[in-house]
Amino acid sequence: MIRLSRLTKSFKRLRAVDALDLGIEKGERIALVGSNGAGKTTMIRCILGEYTFEGDVAVGGKHPRRARSEVLGRIGFVPQLPPPLKMPVSELLRFSAAVSGRKVSDISEIATRLGLDVTTFARQPFFKLSGGQKQKLLISIALGRNAEVLIMDEPAANLDPEARHAFFTLLAERVTTATMLISSHRLDEVAALVNRVIEMDRGKIVLDDKVTDSPLTGLLACTVTLRRPDLAIGKALTEWKFTPSADGLVWTGSVAGADRLRFTGLLSRYVGLLTRVALDEKHSGAGNGVAEGAAP
Amino acid sequence: MSHLVLTARLDVQESVRARWFLVYALIFGGIVAAFFAFGVTESRVLGFMGLSRLLVTYIQLVMAIMPIFILLTTVRSVAGDREAGVFEYLLSLPVGLGSWYWGRIFGRFLVVFLPVFLAMLGAAGWAVYREIEVPWKMFGVYTGLMAAMSWCFLGLGMWISTLARSTDVAQGAAFMMWLVFLLFLDLILLGVLIQGRVPANAVIAIALVNPLQVFRTGALMLFDPQLVVFGPAAYVIHDYFGGPNFIVYAMAYPTLVGTLAAGLGYLTFRRGDLV
Numbered sequence: 141m142i143r144l145s146r147l148t149k150s151f152k153r154l155r156a157v158d159a160l161d162l163g164i165e166k167g168e169r170i171a172l173v174g175s176n177g178a179g180k181t182t183m184i185r186c187i188l189g190e191y192t193f194e195g196d197v198a199v200g201g202k203h204p205r206r207a208r209s210e211v212l213g214r215i216g217f218v219p220q221l222p223p224p225l226k227m228p229v230s231e232l233l234r235f236s237a238a239v240s241g242r243k244v245s246d247i248s249e250i251a252t253r254l255g256l257d258v259t260t261f262a263r264q265p266f267f268k269l270s271g272g273q274k275q276k277l278l279i280s281i282a283l284g285r286n287a288e289v290l291i292m293d294e295p296a297a298n299l300d301p302e303a304r305h306a307f308f309t310l311l312a313e314r315v316t317t318a319t320m321l322i323s324s325h326r327l328d329e330v331a332a333l334v335n336r337v338i339e340m341d342r343g344k345i346v347l348d349d350k351v352t353d354s355p356l357t358g359l360l361a362c363t364v365t366l367r368r369p370d371l372a373i374g375k376a377l378t379e380w381k382f383t384p385s386a387d388g389l390v391w392t393g394s395v396a397g398a399d400r401l402r403f404t405g406l407l408s409r410y411v412g413l414l415t416r417v418a419l420d421e422k423h424s425g426a427g428n429g430v431a432e433g434a435a436p
Numbered sequence: 437m438s439h440l441v442l443t444a445r446l447d448v449q450e451s452v453r454a455r456w457f458l459v460y461a462l463i464f465g466g467i468v469a470a471f472f473a474f475g476v477t478e479s480r481v482l483g484f485m486g487l488s489r490l491l492v493t494y495i496q497l498v499m500a501i502m503p504i505f506i507l508l509t510t511v512r513s514v515a516g517d518r519e520a521g522v523f524e525y526l527l528s529l530p531v532g533l534g535s536w537y538w539g540r541i542f543g544r545f546l547v548v549f550l551p552v553f554l555a556m557l558g559a560a561g562w563a564v565y566r567e568i569e570v571p572w573k574m575f576g577v578y579t580g581l582m583a584a585m586s587w588c589f590l591g592l593g594m595w596i597s598t599l600a601r602s603t604d605v606a607q608g609a610a611f612m613m614w615l616v617f618l619l620f621l622d623l624i625l626l627g628v629l630i631q632g633r634v635p636a637n638a639v640i641a642i643a644l645v646n647p648l649q650v651f652r653t654g655a656l657m658l659f660d661p662q663l664v665v666f667g668p669a670a671y672v673i674h675d676y677f678g679g680p681n682f683i684v685y686a687m688a689y690p691t692l693v694g695t696l697a698a699g700l701g702y703l704t705f706r707r708g709d710l711v
Contacts, residue, residue, distance in 0.1 A: 188528050190710045212530035223525040226453055227446070238442050239531045265453075278525075 141166045141289060141319045142187060146195035149182050156182040158343035159195065166288075169311075169320040171330045174340035180323045181220070183340070184291055187321075188217060199289065213240065216282030220293035220323070222266075222274035229269070229277065230262040240285045247284030251276060254299075254306050271298040283310055290314070293323045296330075301380045305359065305396035308333065328405050332398035358397040358421070364407065365390050365416035373410040380406075395419065439531045443539025444546075451547040456509045460548070463505075464555040467497055472562060487563045488571045488659070491556070495578055495655045498552060502582070503589045503648060504614045506548050510593030511606035514540070519603055524711045533710075537702050541594055549586040553579060574658055577683060581654050584690040588647045591694030595701035598708070617648040640672050647690040654686025 142164040149157040157179045164170060172180050185191045189204030189211060197204055204211045225232060237244045248258045256276040261269060269277065275298040282290060290311075296304050311320065311333060324330045327337065331351070339347035364377065369388035377384075380403065382393030395403045400419065407417060451457050471490050517523055527536065556578065563570050593610060600606035620642050628634050643649045653673065657663060661679055673682055 185524070185711060190524065190527055192707070192709055209530045209532050212528060215528070217525070217528040219521065219525050219528075221521055223522045224520050225522060225525075227450055231446070231449060235442060235446055236529060239439055239529050 141168075141200060142321075143198045144183070144187075144195070145197075147183070147186060147197060148194040149186055149191055150194075156343050157186065157193070160343075160345060162338070162345065162348075164319055164321065166319055167316060168336050169315070169334040170322065171327060171334040171337045172321055172323040172340065173325070173327050173330075173337065175325065177342075178340040179343040180340055181293065182343075184217075184293065184321070184323060187291065188212065188215065214288045216285050216287030216290045218275075218278045218282050218290075218292040218295045220297075222271070222278060225266040228263050228265055229258055232266050232277070233258065233281070236281045236285070242285055246286070247280050250284045250310065251280035253310060254280060254303050256280070272300060272303065275299060276303060279307060279310075283314070288318055290318050290320045291323075292320070294325070294329070295322060297324075301396065301399065304399055305394075308396050308398040328401050331401050359394040360397060360400060361392075361418075361420040362395050362403070363390060363392050363416070363418045363420075364414065366413050367415050368413070370410070370413050373413055376406055376410075397421075439535035440539040440542070443531060443536050444543035447540045447543030448547055451513070451544060454513070456512075457547060457551075460505055460509070461551040463501060464498075464551050465558070467494060468555045468559045472559070487559065487568055488574060490559055491571070491574055491578055492655075492659050494556065494559070495581070498582060499585075499648065499652055499655065502548075502552060502585060503617070504611075506586060506589040507593045507596070507610040507614055508607060509548075510544060510590060511597045511600070511610045512603060514594065514597035515600055515603040515606040518597075518711060521711075527710050533706050534702070537594075537705055538698075541590060541698055545587060545590055548590060549583055552582055552586070556582075577658060578655070580687045581651055584687040584694075585647070585651045588690035588694035588697075591696070591698035591701070595697040595704070598701040598704040617646055620646045621649055621652065644689075647693050650686050650689050654683055657682060657686075 142162070144160050144162040147157055147160040147162075148155065156177075160179075160183065172183070174180050182191065186193045186197055187199060187204060189197075189208050192205070199211045200214055202211050227235075233244045233247055236242075237247055251258045254276040256273055258277070258280075261273065266274065266277070275295070279292075279295055282292070296307055299307060314320075320334070322330045322333055331337075335351055337347065337349050337351055338345055362382070364382070366373065366389050369384075374384065374388065374391075377391045377393070380393055380395065382391040384391050404417075407414065468490070471493065527533075556575070560570050560575055592613060596606055596609045596613070600609055628639055643653070653663070657679060663673060677685060
């Protein structure tokens with residue numbers, strides 16, 4: 141689906157991407173990780189045809205600069221930083237749908253599933269939306285275009301747990317039809333979404349590995365028991381929409397299957413406070429086991 | 437709907453919402469309103485009165501304000517959009533580069549030309565209502581001159597925007613370009629002629645190459661057909677062109693400059709990094 145051959149991009153003396161060779165097949169879901177300046181964004185911009193480059197890039201066999209409209213018609217892109225567009229939401233939707241040959245309703249349906257009612261914000265300038273709302277809208281445009289390739293830069297970073305779950309479900313529906321390239325600084329943010337990890341450093345690929353597929357859909361019923369009530373973990377769990385017992389010791393809620401690594405990462409910060417953690421897969425219908433741990 | 441029309445419409449809507457457009461529209465609308473309020477149509481200068489007097493004064497002000505306004509707002513919004521990441525996102529959508537670039541130019545042309553034209557049209561409408569005679573021929577020629585001038589500086593602004601990689605550099609370059617055009621206006625050229633350091637033909641050639649001077653001469657020609665204020669230089673223009681032909685030149689030349697500059701800008705835009 142995507143082929144990079146000796147891809148090189150330099151900015152004056154700096155070589156941002158250095159003779160990259162990479163093949164991405166249909167159906168692959170790739171985590172593109174690396175620190176700032178590793179070359180991730182530059183590589184993405186070359187694939188989108190936004191940069192000139194040396195070497196070759198082909199998306200579906202087409203060059204992104206020479207067959208621009210054709211290539212970009214197959215790509216849905218979500219940038220890391222939402223652009224400061226002054227246009228109202230309705231206008232952005234209309235423009236995106238019109239140039240992609242889609243209907244506005246295709247995009248607004250996805251937005252609704254992510255928990256964003258676009259009719260409420262139709263007249264509001266895009267730049268005045270909250271970070272999460274902007275992210276949901278940009279994801280909706282990318283997914284609503286029914287693209288074969290999804291290129292997303294930190295797509296779930298600003299989403300609340302419910303929207304993350306809806307987002308993972310939407311991605312799961314496209315697992316067999318779309319190729320995904322998800323860029324992130326942190327592997328734990330995207331690990332559950334992908335089946336291949338590519339790490340970049342100083343413009344080169346330093347790691348290219350397959351990882352076990354994990355289910356993108358499903359919810360885990362979760363119970364967290366604390367040694368004593370604590371404000372900090374209480375606040376963190378409330379953000380995940382957990383509810384406490386009357387004494388504030390037992391917290392119950394749901395975690396998206398694909399979010400389990402991120403959630404356990406959160407819990408690890410408060411490990412001294414935990415007496416018991418239960419993650420029940422039965423709730424999701426995806427498995428039949430109970431993952432449970434009791435702190436000493 | 438074609439991508440070009442979609443992009444043009446997007447640019448018009450974005451510009452109309454911008455603060456600079458409000459200021460721009462208020463300035464030109466305000467100038468005409470002020471002329472009426474302060475009785476410019478009732479005063480007489482060089483034999484001009486009524487709406488002719490208003491139009492003559494209006495076009496002098498347009499020449500002073502419009503080019504720098506178009507240059508600065510164009511480079512600010514184009515280079516600013518690129519810096520802010522607007523291009524990164526919108527150019528990831530499947531819109532052709534030609535449609536994107538020319539759509540923006542056509543949209544912006546409407547945005548910069550219409551307020552200037554509508555202010556003048558409003559003046560003509562008011563004159564008809566007040567039963568003041570409207571010099572329609574002068575009105576038509578001024579409209580053509582202003583359209584050519586808008587297109588010229590818009591093209592130049594777009595070219596600068598594609599060359600400069602930051603808003604600051606783009607603004608600096610636009611301002612420098614405007615200063616160079618101002619430097620070679622008739623008063624300075626006359627001074628150079630008087631000093632006799634540069635051949636007269638070279639000075640006149642500079643005057644004919646400077647779109648701002650061409651616009652000024654074309655506008656002057658309508659109320660001073662013999663270009664008496666130019667002194668001997670007027671003979672050259674009349675000998676080479678003749679009055680009506682110079683008016684055609686005054687519209688065609690800036691249009692050509694604007695088109696060439698916009699075309700060069702498109703080549704730069706298409707061949708380089710888009711973001």
